[in-house]
Amino acid sequence: MPRPSNTSERQEQIVLGLLEVMAERGYERSSVAAVARAAGLSPGLVHYHFPAKRSILLRLIDYLADGLVERLEGRLAQLEAPGDRLAAWVEAHLARDAESDPRRVACWVGAAAEATRDPEVAAAFRSALERSHAGLVELVREALRARGMSTRPARSLAAAIQASVQGYFLLSLTAPDAVPAGSASSTLLGLLEGLL
Amino acid sequence: MPRPSNTSERQEQIVLGLLEVMAERGYERSSVAAVARAAGLSPGLVHYHFPAKRSILLRLIDYLADGLVERLEGRLAQLEAPGDRLAAWVEAHLARDAESDPRRVACWVGAAAEATRDPEVAAAFRSALERSHAGLVELVREALRARGMSTRPARSLAAAIQASVQGYFLLSLTAPDAVPAGSASSTLLGLLEGLL
Amino acid sequence: MPRPSNTSERQEQIVLGLLEVMAERGYERSSVAAVARAAGLSPGLVHYHFPAKRSILLRLIDYLADGLVERLEGRLAQLEAPGDRLAAWVEAHLARDAESDPRRVACWVGAAAEATRDPEVAAAFRSALERSHAGLVELVREALRARGMSTRPARSLAAAIQASVQGYFLLSLTAPDAVPAGSASSTLLGLLEGLL
Amino acid sequence: MPRPSNTSERQEQIVLGLLEVMAERGYERSSVAAVARAAGLSPGLVHYHFPAKRSILLRLIDYLADGLVERLEGRLAQLEAPGDRLAAWVEAHLARDAESDPRRVACWVGAAAEATRDPEVAAAFRSALERSHAGLVELVREALRARGMSTRPARSLAAAIQASVQGYFLLSLTAPDAVPAGSASSTLLGLLEGLL
């Protein structure tokens, strides 16, 4: 009687272990042993379910993107007005509510740093980013159209918004005092308001 | 007859070695031996001039800030109009010209990631950031005043600008395709224009 | 109602798995998991049918000897003249025809190396070697007798022949260019001719 | 005052450590730690002087070849007659005298087995073999010429001699009882005598 595979549960368990450890120590210093401990598993088992440490990170990046997309879709579902929808995108990223998890932000920025030197991580990171960015470009285009403006600068504008969001992530981790509490999403939306 | 100290030249040499290696591999993977090699020195000498590997990073963070401030002052020196001065700040950060060095950006983002988990690095990073951020807040305030607007949102606005800049740094390293070439500083300035 | 045992089929399957993997990677680097995969079985099953990894090797050594003896008997069956029979022995070992399998040679030499340090493997290897060597000594004796020569040097001669064969195996794996194609068995037979 | 490099002494020390351990356990089971211990060094130091375990083996193969060539040249120096010189080649390989070291033979055969699956080791092994084999071909050619025979079969004959030698090595390790003591070189020379 074959034993049912539990690889996907275990993998998620391990990814959550990395999420926890990496938020604290960064990727490089998250030893496989520590990740295993955080996941409540034996060190050997990690390599039974993942071929290498790096592949856990790749999966974690996906996992973070999944969470974001889900959150985004929840907020977009009920909105019609282009302006509202764009605002919802920004808030899904920047709102610090019960759902949001600072560990996720820390891992995300850590993954970005890792992407800087590892091509495989870079690809995963880009593709994860793309999942929210493609939607953003479209939302910007809608908003421009709704106000009768040219959609030409849509990509540049989307890039500016994305950059702001990523930058807020980074600042919230490294220099939170520089960002007045709660100002992030409202200020960014204000800037957009001005332009549109 | 003691030899004349050459510690400060040597330290700069070593800092430049780290700049080079870290841009390629990240901080954690920059071995002291590799840094020494890049600096044209022996591994032992590194620890003669620095107590620990981390102190090289602390010094590098300062070095990066020095470069930025210098660049900033050069650009601000000749400008009077508040709007121009604010634009100069943005361009000093985002312009990709002969002076700018992608390795510096890579190290800066790497340092940010490192600051996430090491308090001492965090302090150095915050203080380096502060050196350009304090000026930014003041420039924003000037610009608001020049247009007869309240200076109340100055800090929030400065934070948004800073976030955009940091985010552009991060995106330029991890997903350059998302940012239309040359759009960074002009788009950000456009957003500010809209608001002011 | 116990299931009928299929251990012996399974064991052969596993031995063939080792033959395949070991020819490629050597014994030490042939993981049980890889052997199982090559055999189309699960890792756990290997240890159900064999107490330890080493016992697969012991069985493989026997298996290789079986193949050789079978081949030998096929060739000897129809020959009467002592000279021909000795030549048949040599050719059974050295001919590279459709029946011969380079993987077997690789495993054989790998087993020899393993025998160097593991007494149990050494015993199995010696006993496998003996199965073809005993016959060889006898064939040499016959050949000497047939020419009216003393049979005293039979063992030494047989050893020389055996050494040549084993050495050709080794060279064919490590330095095939040193051995002109097809020269092995004819040259060795030529040397014997000269002596006899 | 720079410290004088001792890398080459250390490397030799480490190679001798591998010689010792590998003769006993084979290459794969010779842990770097055990090699270091045998060499009287700390484990870390081994990797300071060698980039990887494998490179120690490459160096050992060279070392073994050096020893053989030296021994060979000593024996050839004083001989003129082609027949004697060929005999000297054989004896330099097979004589078991005070100079000869069974550990070297064990390592040599182990290296051959390793060459079977590692291309870099294979190259080193082939090149080491070539150092004695090139001379052998020439000696055979001389001997044939001296007796007014065609030198055409020189390469095949040399291969047969080389194979015998390598085979005697292998048998002496795995089945010494099959080879009557002291018979190796005299029997092989006898075979050559018969042909020439």
Next chain:
DNA sequence: GATGAATGAGACTTCATTCAT
């Protein structure tokens, strides 16, 4: 009989730091 998860020891390798010279 069969599966595949689980374990834990041990392998190779890297590296910050120390120290004799």
Next chain:
DNA sequence: AATGAATGAAGTCTCATTCAT
């Protein structure tokens, strides 16, 4: 000041073997 050898801890990964199902 400077060199480069030396150390020892820690990291990633592999794997024979065991065991619940």
